[in-house]
Each structure stands twice: as C-alpha cells, then as structure tokens.
Amino acid sequence: MTAAEQSPLRVAVIGAAGRMGAEACRAVEAAPDLELVAELGRGDALDLITEAGAQVAVDLTVPSVTAENVRWLVEHGIHAVVGTTGWTEEGLDALREQLAGADGVGVLIAPNFAxxxxxxxxxxxxxxxxxxxxxxxxxxxxxxxxxxxxxxxxxxxxxxxxxxxxxxxxxxxxxxxxxxxxxxxxxxxxxxxxxxxxxxxxxxxxxxxxxxxxxxxxxxxxDRASFMPGVLLGVRAVSSHPGLTVGLDGYLELD
Amino acid sequence: MTAAEQSPLRVAVIGAAGRMGAEACRAVEAAPDLELVAELGRGDALDLITEAGAQVAVDLTVPSVTAENVRWLVEHGIHAVVGTTGWTEEGLDALREQLAGADGVGVLIAPNFAxxxxxxxxxxxxxxxxxxxxxxxxxxxxxxxxxxxxxxxxxxxxxxxxxxxxxxxxxxxxxxxxxxxxxxxxxxxxxxxxxxxxxxxxxxxxxxxxxxxxxxxxxxxxDRASFMPGVLLGVRAVSSHPGLTVGLDGYLELD
Amino acid sequence: MTAAEQSPLRVAVIGAAGRMGAEACRAVEAAPDLELVAELGRGDALDLITEAGAQVAVDLTVPSVTAENVRWLVEHGIHAVVGTTGWTEEGLDALREQLAGADGVGVLIAPNFAxxxxxxxxxxxxxxxxxxxxxxxxxxxxxxxxxxxxxxxxxxxxxxxxxxxxxxxxxxxxxxxxxxxxxxxxxxxxxxxxxxxxxxxxxxxxxxxxxxxxxxxxxxxxDRASFMPGVLLGVRAVSSHPGLTVGLDGYLELD
Amino acid sequence: MTAAEQSPLRVAVIGAAGRMGAEACRAVEAAPDLELVAELGRGDALDLITEAGAQVAVDLTVPSVTAENVRWLVEHGIHAVVGTTGWTEEGLDALREQLAGADGVGVLIAPNFAxxxxxxxxxxxxxxxxxxxxxxxxxxxxxxxxxxxxxxxxxxxxxxxxxxxxxxxxxxxxxxxxxxxxxxxxxxxxxxxxxxxxxxxxxxxxxxxxxxxxxxxxxxxxDRASFMPGVLLGVRAVSSHPGLTVGLDGYLELD
Known part of the structure; x- marks a missing residue:
C-alpha cells in the first residue's frame, strides 16, 4: 500500500493568510497524501484545529505568538512543523521540557525550509x-x-x-x-x-x-515555492521524530 | 608530538618519469611528514623500493604492469597507493585474495585522486x-x-x-x-x-x-596539481586501511 | 522638460488578455510617460484604437491575425510594436511596401523583447x-x-x-x-x-x-517581466524610427 | 598571398628574460607570420634591435626604463608594442610630441593585453x-x-x-x-x-x-598565455596604427 492509498494525513496551517502560509496551503492541497483540514488566520481560535481533527499543524505566524501556539499544539497531542523565527533558548528549553512529558509528539522548528x-x-x-x-x-x-x-x-x-x-x-x-x-x-x-x-x-x-x-x-x-518541498517533508516525517528537532537537516538522509 | 615531528613516512614512486609521477615526486618531497626514498622509471627493478626501505609505494604506471607491481609490493609488505587505471574484476579479486593473507597491508586503488x-x-x-x-x-x-x-x-x-x-x-x-x-x-x-x-x-x-x-x-x-592532495591523503592513510579499498571516498570523512 | 512632464504617449495593447499582453498592459500603466488608452482582446474591433486616440499600438496576438492588424494600424497612421511571431518574408515585403507610402509611420517587429x-x-x-x-x-x-x-x-x-x-x-x-x-x-x-x-x-x-x-x-x-523593458523601449522609440525595423537591436545603442 | 606567405614580420622582445617576456618570445616564435630576431635582457644594448633589422619591438620591461626604450625605438623608426605599466601623463605627452614628427611610426601602450x-x-x-x-x-x-x-x-x-x-x-x-x-x-x-x-x-x-x-x-x-593573443594582435597591427594608441581596444573591431 503506497502513502497515497492510506487515508491522507490531516493538516492544519496557522498563519494561512500570510504569503508563506498561503503557499503552504496550496502545497498541502496539491499533495495526494495530505488533506488540508483547517486554515487559521490572525484571531482565529486554535480550537478549530482540534475540531477539524488535524494530526499535524504547520505554524507560519510571527515571533510573538509562535511559542504559545506550539505549547497549545503539544498539549493537544498535535505534531507541529514550525517555520516562524524568533525562538529564544529559553523558549526552546521550555518546549523540550513540555515534550519530555508528551509521549510521542514531535515538533520540528526549521529556520530555513529550503x-x-x-x-x-x-x-x-x-x-x-x-x-x-x-x-x-x-x-x-x-x-x-x-x-x-x-x-x-x-x-x-x-x-x-x-x-x-x-x-x-x-x-x-x-x-x-x-x-x-x-x-x-x-x-x-x-x-x-x-x-x-x-x-x-x-x-x-x-x-x-x-x-x-x-x-x-x-x-x-x-520563488517562495522552493520552500514547500521542505515543509511537506517536515509534515510527513514529524510524527516519526518525537521530541524537538531544530533544523530540517535532522530529517534529511545526508550520510 | 605532531606528524611532522615523527620520523617521516618513507615513500617510493613507481612511474616517476611520467607527468603524474613527476608531480607526485614533487608533492612528496614538499611534504614535511613524507620522505621520497625511491623514484622508479620504466625498466627499473622493483628491488630498489625495498632497498630504499620504503613503507608506502605510489604506482602511477600503465595498465599493463600495474597489477604485477602491486602484487610484488604486497608480497614485500609495502602499502600501495595506485592511480593507474585498467584494473579488471579478475585482477581485483586476485588482489583481494592475496591481501587476505597479507596481515595489515593496505592497498588503495583510486581511479580519480581529485x-x-x-x-x-x-x-x-x-x-x-x-x-x-x-x-x-x-x-x-x-x-x-x-x-x-x-x-x-x-x-x-x-x-x-x-x-x-x-x-x-x-x-x-x-x-x-x-x-x-x-x-x-x-x-x-x-x-x-x-x-x-x-x-x-x-x-x-x-x-x-x-x-x-x-x-x-x-x-x-x-592543473594536475589538483590531484596531489588526494595522493598525499592516500599515502598518509593507507597503512591504517588494511585490505583493498577502491575509490578515494573510502578514505574521506563524508558523514 | 523631462519626458514625464510632456503629455504621456497614448498606447493601445492588442492581445491584452494573453499572458504577454496582460504583462504589457501592467508595464504601460506603471510607466509615468505612457498612458494605456485601449486594451483589445479577441474579437474587439480595431476601431477602439483610433477612438481612444492611441499613437502607438503593441501587437501581442497570434500569427494568423498579426499581419492584418499591422496593415490596419499603418493605414491609420499608428506606430506599431509587434511581438507576435510567424511573419513570412512575403508578409514583411508587403509591409515594407505599405510603409514606403506611409510617411513617418514606424513599425518594430521583434522576435525577442529581452x-x-x-x-x-x-x-x-x-x-x-x-x-x-x-x-x-x-x-x-x-x-x-x-x-x-x-x-x-x-x-x-x-x-x-x-x-x-x-x-x-x-x-x-x-x-x-x-x-x-x-x-x-x-x-x-x-x-x-x-x-x-x-x-x-x-x-x-x-x-x-x-x-x-x-x-x-x-x-x-x-520571468515574463524581463521582456517589458524591451517593449517599453520599443513603444518610446518607434515614432523616431519610421519604416520597418526587424529586431530590437536596431533600437539599442550598441556601438 | 596570405600573411604567412609574405616575408615574416621581424620582431624584437625587450625584457625577454622576465616571465611575460619569455612567454612573448615563445608566442612570436610559434607564429608562422612572425620572426623573433632579437631577445634583449637587462643590460643588453638597444643597438641589437637595429642590428637584427627588427621592424617591431615588444617592451615588457619595468617602469623605470620603458619610456627611455620607447623613445629610442621611435627615434630609430621601429614600431613599439608596450606592456610595461607606470607611464605618467607627462611621459605620454612627450611621446605624442615625438611621434608627431616620426612619420608613420606606431606605438601601442596597453595596460592589459588580455x-x-x-x-x-x-x-x-x-x-x-x-x-x-x-x-x-x-x-x-x-x-x-x-x-x-x-x-x-x-x-x-x-x-x-x-x-x-x-x-x-x-x-x-x-x-x-x-x-x-x-x-x-x-x-x-x-x-x-x-x-x-x-x-x-x-x-x-x-x-x-x-x-x-x-x-x-x-x-x-x-595562465599568462592568455595575454599572448593580445600581444600578437598588437605586433601585427601596430604599423597600420601610426601615432600613439593607449589601450588594446583601439585595435579591436568592437562596433
């Protein structure tokens, strides 16, 4: 059974109205093995993600809200793929601590998805x-x-x-x-x-x-499109990389 | 103690009169941790290598004699770094068999030293x-x-x-x-x-x-000079790679 | 008085609904010394061009209609900048003949506007x-x-x-x-x-x-945008190049 | 009659022992339409040039002697191709004045022969x-x-x-x-x-x-060889460019 024959992975995009977010929505929709189940813009309640039954969320928001978004996602057992910059060492440490108690949840924070x-x-x-x-x-x-x-x-x-x-x-x-x-x-x-x-x-x-x-x-x-293969690779692989991964290279086969 | 402070590694070059061979002689002479102890041209007896006390020999000859040269080197316990092309699968198999009984002797055959x-x-x-x-x-x-x-x-x-x-x-x-x-x-x-x-x-x-x-x-x-860092890397590393290695990539740290 | 302070040159675009045509419309609109006065799509009457008082028309249509369009433009004393391919030697000869009797009208046919x-x-x-x-x-x-x-x-x-x-x-x-x-x-x-x-x-x-x-x-x-500087250069210069010019290089200062 | 069938042009090289000079001697010798008739090193008398019957001299010396060399060449009616740097505006003016009275003699001073x-x-x-x-x-x-x-x-x-x-x-x-x-x-x-x-x-x-x-x-x-086509082009063309030319571009067909 190929990936495309399985039920598609349910994906939410937070920050869907931004340029990267819009591109990510298009890329998820175009992928036969993924299903775009929620698109959140500024002010939308995160509950929409759980209501839509998303398994993975892509966060392409702004530095001021990304840490809060990811904390919420981990709390609700949703894997997160994060392209937002501005994470501090303290923020990463707090996230690692939270993930230690969140069995099997994976978070990928990638400063560059190319x-x-x-x-x-x-x-x-x-x-x-x-x-x-x-x-x-x-x-x-x-x-x-x-x-x-x-x-x-x-x-x-x-x-x-x-x-x-x-x-x-x-x-x-x-x-x-x-x-x-x-x-x-x-x-x-x-x-x-x-x-x-x-x-x-x-x-x-x-x-x-x-x-x-x-x-x-x-x-x-x-073109911004060049970041999408990296985003999709993260979306597909995050559930098999529990805990925190910083940098897309942790997901590539580079030996 | 750095490499240069140890007694230099004693190196012979076979095919020293060819263009690659001459370049290799110059490169070995210029390296502080290596000593060029024998330069063999066409017709020179291989005994010159053992008489000079060489520990490693570089073979840059021609397809018709390289296999014979390397067999002789392994028999005499001398590590070999080989840039000559034209090795057949049979030739490589025979060499592997010989090396299985030659404790600790290393041979590097590299089609491309760049x-x-x-x-x-x-x-x-x-x-x-x-x-x-x-x-x-x-x-x-x-x-x-x-x-x-x-x-x-x-x-x-x-x-x-x-x-x-x-x-x-x-x-x-x-x-x-x-x-x-x-x-x-x-x-x-x-x-x-x-x-x-x-x-x-x-x-x-x-x-x-x-x-x-x-x-x-x-x-x-x-320039042909671009092959010399690869030749010298082979010369320095061959004694710690017993058996046959085909391709310089086996010696590089490429993880 | 700079070009922009003069009354802007009045420009029509034929084939405005195509990809190159749409890009040309945007480029003309963005240029302070040009005014887009008519955009013609398939089936639109060429009379729209004279009614709008266009001085120059850009033809970005298809091989089957471009020769007819240009003949009409020259008849009406309107300079033409043509990016459509498919002109035959006979077509060019007929156009040259027509232009010989059309005092001061210029036509630029450019297979490549880059x-x-x-x-x-x-x-x-x-x-x-x-x-x-x-x-x-x-x-x-x-x-x-x-x-x-x-x-x-x-x-x-x-x-x-x-x-x-x-x-x-x-x-x-x-x-x-x-x-x-x-x-x-x-x-x-x-x-x-x-x-x-x-x-x-x-x-x-x-x-x-x-x-x-x-x-x-x-x-x-x-990007298709790379053709627009050439189109605009043609639009601005065509009135000072009476007769037929084939190739944008006739308008560039290349000495 | 092709160039090679005419009697070859007689060429002297001043500064023949330098790296550029040696390369120029090789290039002149290799050209069928040129003949190397004199190679002057430091201290050699310029009279060797007239004695050898040179028609063109290439000066690849040093800033301190080049102006004196060229003055002597022009006095003796020999065309000069000069690659030495360090010419002052005064030096160039003096040379122009001398050339005004030297009917038909050409001098090319080129800071870059590539x-x-x-x-x-x-x-x-x-x-x-x-x-x-x-x-x-x-x-x-x-x-x-x-x-x-x-x-x-x-x-x-x-x-x-x-x-x-x-x-x-x-x-x-x-x-x-x-x-x-x-x-x-x-x-x-x-x-x-x-x-x-x-x-x-x-x-x-x-x-x-x-x-x-x-x-x-x-x-x-x-490689220094890349300057030689420019030197040879200068040698061949200098007699048909009387007076002073600064820069090889004056000899190229660049329209």
Missing amino acids: IGAVLAMRFAETAARYYESAEIIEMHHPNKVDAPSGTARHTAAAIARGRAAGGLGPVPDATEKDPEGARGAIVDGVHVHAVRQRGLVAHEVVQFGGPGEQFQIRHDSF | IGAVLAMRFAETAARYYESAEIIEMHHPNKVDAPSGTARHTAAAIARGRAAGGLGPVPDATEKDPEGARGAIVDGVHVHAVRQRGLVAHEVVQFGGPGEQFQIRHDSF | IGAVLAMRFAETAARYYESAEIIEMHHPNKVDAPSGTARHTAAAIARGRAAGGLGPVPDATEKDPEGARGAIVDGVHVHAVRQRGLVAHEVVQFGGPGEQFQIRHDSF | IGAVLAMRFAETAARYYESAEIIEMHHPNKVDAPSGTARHTAAAIARGRAAGGLGPVPDATEKDPEGARGAIVDGVHVHAVRQRGLVAHEVVQFGGPGEQFQIRHDSF
Missing part, C-alpha cells in the same frame, strides 16, 4: 575540511535590509567547524591595501560578500580553492 | 534524492578523444542511485523535436552534456532543479 | 572573432517541446558570422568516441547543448575559449 | 545603459596584495559611464545593517567584491540585473 540551503550548508561543512581557501557570495534582491544574510552567517559557521575538524588554519590572504573594503565581511574567519541585484531572489555560492582546483556549491531560490 | 571530483560525486548522490531534475555538464580541453568523461558517467550512476533511493521516477522532459541532438547523451537516465573548449582542463557541473529552485555542484581542475 | 538576449547575441558575434573555441548552453523549463531554442540557433548563427569575419576555421575538437551524443547539436559549426530543468525559465550561456583563457556571456530570464 | 578583459570592459559599458543593478566580483590568487584589482576599478568606471549615458541614477540598495562590510567596496557608485582563493589566477564577473532578468559577463585568465 532543502537546497540545508544541503549547501551540510556539504560546505564537509568540503571545508579539504580546501585551503573558502569564501561565500550571497546574492539577494535589493530590498533586503541586512547584510550578510542569515543563511550566509550559518554557512560561514559550518565552514569554520569543517576547517577546525580538518585541522586547517586561517585562509591564505596577502591583502595589504583594501581602502574601500572590497574583501567584504569576515564571519568566523570566512570572507562573505553580499550582492544586491534587481531580478534576483535568494542565492548562495560557496567557493573552495586548493592548488590547481576549485570546488563550488550553489543554491538558487527563485 | 578530492573535489569525489566530493562532487558523493554530494550529487545525496542531493539527487530531493530534486525532480538533474543534469550534468562536463567540460574539457579540446584534445580529449572520448565523450562524455568517465567522471561524468560515474556521477550519472551516482545520481541514478540517489534518485532510486528517493523514490523518484524519470526526469521531466517534454522535448518532442530535437533533430540535431541538443539534449545530449542519456546515461543512467541522466542527460549529460560534453563541452570541449581551448583553455579548459577538466570541469564538471551537476545541476539539480525543483519548483522555484536550483542546486549546483561544480568542480574545476585547472 | 534586451539581454539581444545584447548576448551582439556581444557573442563580436567576441567570436577572437576565440578559437565557442559553445552554447541553453537551459529552459522541462515543458519546452523543441531543442535547441530559437535564441540559441540565432546566437550560433551570430557566432558563425563573427568567426568568419575573424578568419577562424572550424573549432578544435578531437572527439573520436561519443556513442550517446554527449557533444550535443552542431548549429552553423557551433556545438549547442540544451538543458531542461524544473525551476528554470529561459537561460543562455555562451562560452568562448583560448589558450589559458575563458570568456562567457550569460543571460537569465526568470 | 583581449577578454578588454571585451568585458567594453561590453559592460554598453550593457550598463540597460540595467538597474550592476555589481562586479573579481577573483584572484591569494598572493595579490591589493583589492580591488585595477581591472575591476576600470570596469566600474566603464559601468558608471554607461549608466550616465543611459540616464540611470544610483543602483537600488535598501541595506541598512551591514556591520562587517559584506556589501564590499563602492567604486564610482558600483559595488565591487574581491575574492582571494588558492588555485585561481585572475577572474572577473560583471553582473547586471533588471526585473525578472540577469545579464552576466565573465572573463577567466588561467
């Missing part, structure tokens, strides 16, 4: 052991207010871990004169460059170099 | 589970006589394994009219394109695509 | 004089039915003209074994590779190579 | 008219002491000229928080990013962006 971004970070950490040079170029639309991107910062940290594991020292760099700062930001010892360009969405290039050799990993997100 | 090519193949297999589309573009100097490259064929096979593991069917492709064959070769269900361009050496791009998203892995080999 | 595609083709022709090797990789969404793309064919022709002007012979290529056709299509002596990938839209890479060197031109179209 | 770099700059200036966003990424080996590269600075200036000609204002950029300087240098209003990576030589990427669109020009120099 599978490609997660793969890029993981591969970058592995490759970093083997290359003398490593730099990151992240490229986004020109309306982005901060530089470099959070994904680039996380990738730099992953590269730094890989370099440490490989016993590598600082990257080679003979630059003496750089009056305007062309060498970019240095994050965890890794140079990071931020390009802002009309027509682009969200892109990351990780470049490694050794004698006579270059190795590159690149991820391009052209 | 760490980047090995990483590209491994990462491609992992990423392939998660993307609907996958294609390979390999690019080489225009003197190459065969297309596509062996590396591209191996990468296509790796992608096919990844797709199977991820439960994916055929790649989407609505092409109806392609009179001149612009869609390229199909290897294990994966389209492979071969570019031949003056100024290039050996390059591989693996492109994955999903809704609103692209993921790329790229390896550029500009 | 300024970047036009620039890529022009630059490719110039660069082709100076490089021994030249290949094209075009990449599109997997629903495309033909390969290679028309743009790639035109670019190959442009490269062939450049090579001839530079006195270059055939590209170097030692390929002897290519059983599956990995070397792609050969169009006007130029190898062309077609990639089909979910998530992509329309992309072209032109690669040139010489000893120790590579030169690349790349154009990425992520 | 045809690709010259093409990239020229194409960038043209494309810049048509795109809202423009950024430069230059990539070099990690031993380079200054950032950004001179080529990137010249390209930024070319883009600024193109934007001015196209009536474009500042590039769009909403960045508010960039504590570590990830947005790179700003040269003539264009963001410039400098990557330093082992294994690379000299590379430049120019990226343009508009709504739904990206346009890129990329030049890769893998």
Whole structure:
C-alpha cells in the first residue's frame, strides 16, 4: 500500500493568510497524501484545529505568538512543523521540557525550509575540511535590509567547524591595501560578500580553492515555492521524530 | 608530538618519469611528514623500493604492469597507493585474495585522486534524492578523444542511485523535436552534456532543479596539481586501511 | 522638460488578455510617460484604437491575425510594436511596401523583447572573432517541446558570422568516441547543448575559449517581466524610427 | 598571398628574460607570420634591435626604463608594442610630441593585453545603459596584495559611464545593517567584491540585473598565455596604427 492509498494525513496551517502560509496551503492541497483540514488566520481560535481533527499543524505566524501556539499544539497531542523565527533558548528549553512529558509528539522548528540551503550548508561543512581557501557570495534582491544574510552567517559557521575538524588554519590572504573594503565581511574567519541585484531572489555560492582546483556549491531560490518541498517533508516525517528537532537537516538522509 | 615531528613516512614512486609521477615526486618531497626514498622509471627493478626501505609505494604506471607491481609490493609488505587505471574484476579479486593473507597491508586503488571530483560525486548522490531534475555538464580541453568523461558517467550512476533511493521516477522532459541532438547523451537516465573548449582542463557541473529552485555542484581542475592532495591523503592513510579499498571516498570523512 | 512632464504617449495593447499582453498592459500603466488608452482582446474591433486616440499600438496576438492588424494600424497612421511571431518574408515585403507610402509611420517587429538576449547575441558575434573555441548552453523549463531554442540557433548563427569575419576555421575538437551524443547539436559549426530543468525559465550561456583563457556571456530570464523593458523601449522609440525595423537591436545603442 | 606567405614580420622582445617576456618570445616564435630576431635582457644594448633589422619591438620591461626604450625605438623608426605599466601623463605627452614628427611610426601602450578583459570592459559599458543593478566580483590568487584589482576599478568606471549615458541614477540598495562590510567596496557608485582563493589566477564577473532578468559577463585568465593573443594582435597591427594608441581596444573591431 503506497502513502497515497492510506487515508491522507490531516493538516492544519496557522498563519494561512500570510504569503508563506498561503503557499503552504496550496502545497498541502496539491499533495495526494495530505488533506488540508483547517486554515487559521490572525484571531482565529486554535480550537478549530482540534475540531477539524488535524494530526499535524504547520505554524507560519510571527515571533510573538509562535511559542504559545506550539505549547497549545503539544498539549493537544498535535505534531507541529514550525517555520516562524524568533525562538529564544529559553523558549526552546521550555518546549523540550513540555515534550519530555508528551509521549510521542514531535515538533520540528526549521529556520530555513529550503532543502537546497540545508544541503549547501551540510556539504560546505564537509568540503571545508579539504580546501585551503573558502569564501561565500550571497546574492539577494535589493530590498533586503541586512547584510550578510542569515543563511550566509550559518554557512560561514559550518565552514569554520569543517576547517577546525580538518585541522586547517586561517585562509591564505596577502591583502595589504583594501581602502574601500572590497574583501567584504569576515564571519568566523570566512570572507562573505553580499550582492544586491534587481531580478534576483535568494542565492548562495560557496567557493573552495586548493592548488590547481576549485570546488563550488550553489543554491538558487527563485520563488517562495522552493520552500514547500521542505515543509511537506517536515509534515510527513514529524510524527516519526518525537521530541524537538531544530533544523530540517535532522530529517534529511545526508550520510 | 605532531606528524611532522615523527620520523617521516618513507615513500617510493613507481612511474616517476611520467607527468603524474613527476608531480607526485614533487608533492612528496614538499611534504614535511613524507620522505621520497625511491623514484622508479620504466625498466627499473622493483628491488630498489625495498632497498630504499620504503613503507608506502605510489604506482602511477600503465595498465599493463600495474597489477604485477602491486602484487610484488604486497608480497614485500609495502602499502600501495595506485592511480593507474585498467584494473579488471579478475585482477581485483586476485588482489583481494592475496591481501587476505597479507596481515595489515593496505592497498588503495583510486581511479580519480581529485578530492573535489569525489566530493562532487558523493554530494550529487545525496542531493539527487530531493530534486525532480538533474543534469550534468562536463567540460574539457579540446584534445580529449572520448565523450562524455568517465567522471561524468560515474556521477550519472551516482545520481541514478540517489534518485532510486528517493523514490523518484524519470526526469521531466517534454522535448518532442530535437533533430540535431541538443539534449545530449542519456546515461543512467541522466542527460549529460560534453563541452570541449581551448583553455579548459577538466570541469564538471551537476545541476539539480525543483519548483522555484536550483542546486549546483561544480568542480574545476585547472592543473594536475589538483590531484596531489588526494595522493598525499592516500599515502598518509593507507597503512591504517588494511585490505583493498577502491575509490578515494573510502578514505574521506563524508558523514 | 523631462519626458514625464510632456503629455504621456497614448498606447493601445492588442492581445491584452494573453499572458504577454496582460504583462504589457501592467508595464504601460506603471510607466509615468505612457498612458494605456485601449486594451483589445479577441474579437474587439480595431476601431477602439483610433477612438481612444492611441499613437502607438503593441501587437501581442497570434500569427494568423498579426499581419492584418499591422496593415490596419499603418493605414491609420499608428506606430506599431509587434511581438507576435510567424511573419513570412512575403508578409514583411508587403509591409515594407505599405510603409514606403506611409510617411513617418514606424513599425518594430521583434522576435525577442529581452534586451539581454539581444545584447548576448551582439556581444557573442563580436567576441567570436577572437576565440578559437565557442559553445552554447541553453537551459529552459522541462515543458519546452523543441531543442535547441530559437535564441540559441540565432546566437550560433551570430557566432558563425563573427568567426568568419575573424578568419577562424572550424573549432578544435578531437572527439573520436561519443556513442550517446554527449557533444550535443552542431548549429552553423557551433556545438549547442540544451538543458531542461524544473525551476528554470529561459537561460543562455555562451562560452568562448583560448589558450589559458575563458570568456562567457550569460543571460537569465526568470520571468515574463524581463521582456517589458524591451517593449517599453520599443513603444518610446518607434515614432523616431519610421519604416520597418526587424529586431530590437536596431533600437539599442550598441556601438 | 596570405600573411604567412609574405616575408615574416621581424620582431624584437625587450625584457625577454622576465616571465611575460619569455612567454612573448615563445608566442612570436610559434607564429608562422612572425620572426623573433632579437631577445634583449637587462643590460643588453638597444643597438641589437637595429642590428637584427627588427621592424617591431615588444617592451615588457619595468617602469623605470620603458619610456627611455620607447623613445629610442621611435627615434630609430621601429614600431613599439608596450606592456610595461607606470607611464605618467607627462611621459605620454612627450611621446605624442615625438611621434608627431616620426612619420608613420606606431606605438601601442596597453595596460592589459588580455583581449577578454578588454571585451568585458567594453561590453559592460554598453550593457550598463540597460540595467538597474550592476555589481562586479573579481577573483584572484591569494598572493595579490591589493583589492580591488585595477581591472575591476576600470570596469566600474566603464559601468558608471554607461549608466550616465543611459540616464540611470544610483543602483537600488535598501541595506541598512551591514556591520562587517559584506556589501564590499563602492567604486564610482558600483559595488565591487574581491575574492582571494588558492588555485585561481585572475577572474572577473560583471553582473547586471533588471526585473525578472540577469545579464552576466565573465572573463577567466588561467595562465599568462592568455595575454599572448593580445600581444600578437598588437605586433601585427601596430604599423597600420601610426601615432600613439593607449589601450588594446583601439585595435579591436568592437562596433
């Protein structure tokens, strides 16, 4: 019996009126093995979720309400897939404690649902052991207010871990004169460059170099749709991952 | 005590007069933890290796003599790192049998010593589970006589394994009219394109695509020097990998 | 007095209900120096255009009606910007004849309104004089039915003209074994590779190579919006280009 | 009669012992239509050039002697192709004055003999008219002491000229928080990013962006050999360009 032949998994989306939420509703509806049973907007009572018999809820709301939403879901034995940012260490600790007593309930909190971004970070950490040079170029639309991107910062940290594991020292760099700062930001010892360009969405290039050799990993997100495979993967897998998982990579088969 | 403070590992190079062999001699000499104790060209007696007290030998010769060389090395308890191609299944089986009785001797046979090519193949297999589309573009100097490259064929096979593991069917492709064959070769269900361009050496791009998203892995080999980190990694690690290992990936930490 | 301070140019769009037409309507409305005065769908009478006092009409209809539409526009002294394909040599000749007697009326027929595609083709022709090797990789969404793309064919022709002007012979290529056709299509002596990938839209890479060197031109179209700057440039410039112009490059300053 | 059937052009190389000079000697020797008649190293008398009957001399020396060399060449009616940097405005003016009285003698002073770099700059200036966003990424080996590269600075200036000609204002950029300087240098209003990576030589990427669109020009120099086609083009064409020409683009057919 294939997944699609079983009764479909019953899914609720909280924050359904937002752009990510609307996209998630469409993606759940389009998946033959999932059924969208509740769409909650701002002000809607969470009881709608239990009334609809949802087994999994996707939270794509805002930092101020996500912790409260997830607490309620766990209390009611509903698995949660959370894309909202803004979780504090205290919030995560409280959630872990609650889950310790909630037999079998799973929560996935993922700051980035783009599978490609997660793969890029993981591969970058592995490759970093083997290359003398490593730099990151992240490229986004020109309306982005901060530089470099959070994904680039996380990738730099992953590269730094890989370099440490490989016993590598600082990257080679003979630059003496750089009056305007062309060498970019240095994050965890890794140079990071931020390009802002009309027509682009969200892109990351990780470049490694050794004698006579270059190795590159690149991820391009052209559209919010690129996050949906990661959301659906989380929805399908959360019930078999009881307790708290932070980061989509915990659900990917990356060995 | 660091590796460099220990007595250096004693290394012989067989095929030292060839281009790869000469490069390997230079790389061994430049490494503080290795000592080049013998360089053998065509016609030199293998006894030079034992007389020089070599602990590891690098074989970069030709298909017609490599199997004989390695048999001799194992008989004399010398670890072997082999870059020569042309090994048959029978040859490998005979070697495995010999090694079963040669306590602690290690042999690494690696068709490709470019760490980047090995990483590209491994990462491609992992990423392939998660993307609907996958294609390979390999690019080489225009003197190459065969297309596509062996590396591209191996990468296509790796992608096919990844797709199977991820439960994916055929790649989407609505092409109806392609009179001149612009869609390229199909290897294990994966389209492979071969570019031949003056100024290039050996390059591989693996492109994955999903809704609103692209993921790329790229390896550029500009110079034979790019194979040397892989050769040295093999030389250093072969004594702690008794028996036969085929492929450098068995020596890399790729979890 | 800037363009925006003058009375805006009055523009009609024929084929306004199609995808390109709808995009063109939005683009005209958003431009401060243009005024959208008529939107015609299938079956609407062309008289609406003169009644609305349009000075320029954009034709984004279908091959079967475009020639008739343009004849009517020229008769009524209205400049035309035409994106519809399917014009025959006979059709173009008849139009030229009509325009010879239509003092000052301009018609632009452009098979491709993407300024970047036009620039890529022009630059490719110039660069082709100076490089021994030249290949094209075009990449599109997997629903495309033909390969290679028309743009790639035109670019190959442009490269062939450049090579001839530079006195270059055939590209170097030692390929002897290519059983599956990995070397792609050969169009006007130029190898062309077609990639089909979910998530992509329309992309072209032109690669040139010489000893120790590579030169690349790349154009990425992520969205139909990328055609609008070309449409608007045509709308603004058509009245100062009387007679027939085929191809947007006649309007660009490319010296 | 083809060029190769005429008597070959007699060429001298000054600075023949340097790396660029040695490469130039090899390139001249390999060209069937050129004859290498004199190779001068440090301390060699310039008279060797006239004694050898050279028609064109290539100066690849050092800033302190190049002006003196060229003055001597012009006095003796020998055309000069100069790759040495360090010419001052005064030096150029003095040379122009001398050339005004030296009937038919040509001098080419080219800061960059890579045809690709010259093409990239020229194409960038043209494309810049048509795109809202423009950024430069230059990539070099990690031993380079200054950032950004001179080529990137010249390209930024070319883009600024193109934007001015196209009536474009500042590039769009909403960045508010960039504590570590990830947005790179700003040269003539264009963001410039400098990557330093082992294994690379000299590379430049120019990226343009508009709504739904990206346009890129990329030049890769893998080897000093990449400068030789430009040197040979200069040697062959200098006699038909009397007077002073600064920049190889004056010799290219770039319309």
